[in-house]
Structure formats: structure tokens, C-alpha cells
Amino acid sequence: MRTAGCGIRRVLHRSRAPHRAPACPAAVIVFSGVPVLDVVFIVATLALFALVALVAKGVEKL
Known part of the structure; x- marks a missing residue:
């Protein structure tokens, strides 16, 4: 199953370093409620x- 935001490659949280950005930011939004x-x-x-x-x-x- 694909999520709508998997094509976006950007860091969503300031605490995350740019080299450790998640592969799919939409997954971060879903699981970090x-x-x-x-x-x-x-x-x-x-x-x-x-x-x-x-x-x-x-x-x-x-």
C-alpha cells in the first residue's frame, strides 16, 4: 500500500539530522501522532x- 506523501524527500522534524531523513515522511507523520x-x-x-x-x-x- 502506498501513501500519498512518499515522493516527498524532506526532513519534517528539526531534531532529525538531514542525513538521517526517513525514506517516507508520510510514514513519520502517521506513526508520530x-x-x-x-x-x-x-x-x-x-x-x-x-x-x-x-x-x-x-x-x-x-
Whole structure:
């Protein structure tokens, strides 16, 4: 499977030396995601399910 950005040859991070540039910068973007956003997404999903459960429980008591 090819990614859209594999033709680009540039360094995406300042901490990487130019001679150690990745072969495919798109792969670096995919695998170097921000873990905080992942946690926020998981917490938001759990909160949504809890809210739906509370509404369902309230409707059931009617």
C-alpha cells in the first residue's frame, strides 16, 4: 500500500539530522501522532457512551 506523501524527500522534524531523513515522511507523520489527542479522543468517547447510558436509563424509568 502506498501513501500519498512518499515522493516527498524532506526532513519534517528539526531534531532529525538531514542525513538521517526517513525514506517516507508520510510514514513519520502517521506513526508520530500526538498521544495526548489519543487520550482526549478515548475520554470523549467514554463520556459520550456514559451520557447515552444515562439518557437510556432515564427513559426506561418513564
